[in-house]
Amino acid sequence: MVLGALGARLVRGAVIAFGLGHASGVLAAAPEPWQLYFQPPASPVMERLVAFHDMLLVIIIGICVLVLGLLLYVIVRFRASRNPVPSRTSHNTVVEVLWTVVPVIVLVIIAIPSFRLLYFQDRTADAEMTLKVVGHQWYWSYEYSDDGGFTFDANLVSDAEIKPGQRRLLETDNRVVLPVDTNVRLLFTSTDVLHSWAVPALGVKMDTIPGKVNETWTRITKPGTYFGQCSELCGVNHGFMPVAIDAVSKEDFAKWVAEAKQKFARADGAPVEVATATQ
Numbered sequence: 001m002v003l004g005a006l007g008a009r010l011v012r013g014a015v016i017a018f019g020l021g022h023a024s025g026v027l028a029a030a031p032e033p034w035q036l037y038f039q040p041p042a043s044p045v046m047e048r049l050v051a052f053h054d055m056l057l058v059i060i061i062g063i064c065v066l067v068l069g070l071l072l073y074v075i076v077r078f079r080a081s082r083n084p085v086p087s088r089t090s091h092n093t094v095v096e097v098l099w100t101v102v103p104v105i106v107l108v109i110i111a112i113p114s115f116r117l118l119y120f121q122d123r124t125a126d127a128e129m130t131l132k133v134v135g136h137q138w139y140w141s142y143e144y145s146d147d148g149g150f151t152f153d154a155n156l157v158s159d160a161e162i163k164p165g166q167r168r169l170l171e172t173d174n175r176v177v178l179p180v181d182t183n184v185r186l187l188f189t190s191t192d193v194l195h196s197w198a199v200p201a202l203g204v205k206m207d208t209i210p211g212k213v214n215e216t217w218t219r220i221t222k223p224g225t226y227f228g229q230c231s232e233l234c235g236v237n238h239g240f241m242p243v244a245i246d247a248v249s250k251e252d253f254a255k256w257v258a259e260a261k262q263k264f265a266r267a268d269g270a271p272v273e274v275a276t277a278t279q
Ligand SMILES: [Cu+2]
Pocket: 135, 138, 194, 195, 196, 230, 231, 232, 233, 234, 238, 241
């Protein structure tokens, strides 16, 4: 147990020591060269995912050490030179019960927090706003469904257009903007094929499926920029439909919404139609 916790801490220490993580005040959560471990968590779900991962790491290391120890013991203690006449033992009821019951107990120990986390990720009872994510070949569109709502597309910034300081293959022409410390209901669908909207720092990875609406939620705990990518093979440009999210204060978000309503208004002034799951 101690070894496992130490291992997890060592890995995390290395991540921070080599400047691969951002210990506090997340500015940009994105994959880094030679990164180990997760991006710094920025939502309650991701915090719990990391804690669950660390717990599993402890259990896995414990099992590996135990099995390796038993193997080494058997190899040394029962080697041919020491046992010229081998034992003919074929059954031992106590040992057989133990190696059945102990793994079952370990699996139950893992299953309980695992199911709790699955239900925690599932949805939030008190969503303060809704963001609908629609997958297309090969870009995302976003619908802010509250207050009349507006919608826009987010396309990859190509290599030809990328500016210094921007992240290649992760930058989009329009970023998603979300307020921090707000329960956001996330709805997902697609107009063509399966995609998957994945943002590691938020612990969100959800398939977008034509004709179906999936739901999860997030609550971003730190202002900053969060990057993600499509994580379901969806065609030739699968690798070129990133996600870029700006998490801002509630006041800044209200300002952005006012601007976005103008910027993304329909030419005829009609309210933006919210796409249905079946197009
Ligand atoms: Cu895709």
